[in-house]
Amino acid sequence: MALRDLTGAVDFTVLEATTGGDDGVSEEVLGLFVEQAAMWSRLLRPEIEGWRDAVHTLKGTAGGVGARQLAVLCAEAEAADPPMAPAALDRVQGALDAVLADIAAYRHGLALRGLRA
Template sequence: MGAVDFGYLEGFAAGDRKVISEVLALFRQQAEAWAGSLDAADPGWRDVVHTIKGAARGVGANVLGDACADAEAAGPSGLPAVRTALEAAVADIAAYQARS
């Protein structure tokens, strides 16, 4: 399995390809903005991680959601794992969209 469980999202969206496409496009757009805030020097990093966690769980990016939960508990030392998982989720989504 990849970084995103697309079966979860497809089931949640009842297979509506338009909804799935819109949700994934929005996630990718948001990911660009989130990436810049995943820095311990950014005072809002914890809020961003919490937001990413919810969005990740919503699209089936459970590895990213777990990395975010870990970072919330561990503090800034967890941010590299969040960045890595976010990059993997975005890459997986891009590949999925290219196939669709």
């Protein structure tokens, strides 16, 4: 994957503003996001009691890396009535998958830049 594979699920200018454009810090922040996403995504099922906590946490971390649509969908899921939860959580999972794909492509670009430096 490379930067050409970005879908737009993440506005990396948000991340770059937060990290001051430091590639090492950006890599660290994205690595933490990926780790957290792996942990919390296992809870994105309405039959699991902690699913609202999972979407709440993802909402905050998504906003921090520039994944605005994921943050919006997390907020909607967090507020969803129980009958609407399965569909809301499916939308969150789909958006999370797109965000993770963009992050993988961006991290690949960071790695390539590091090799060239």
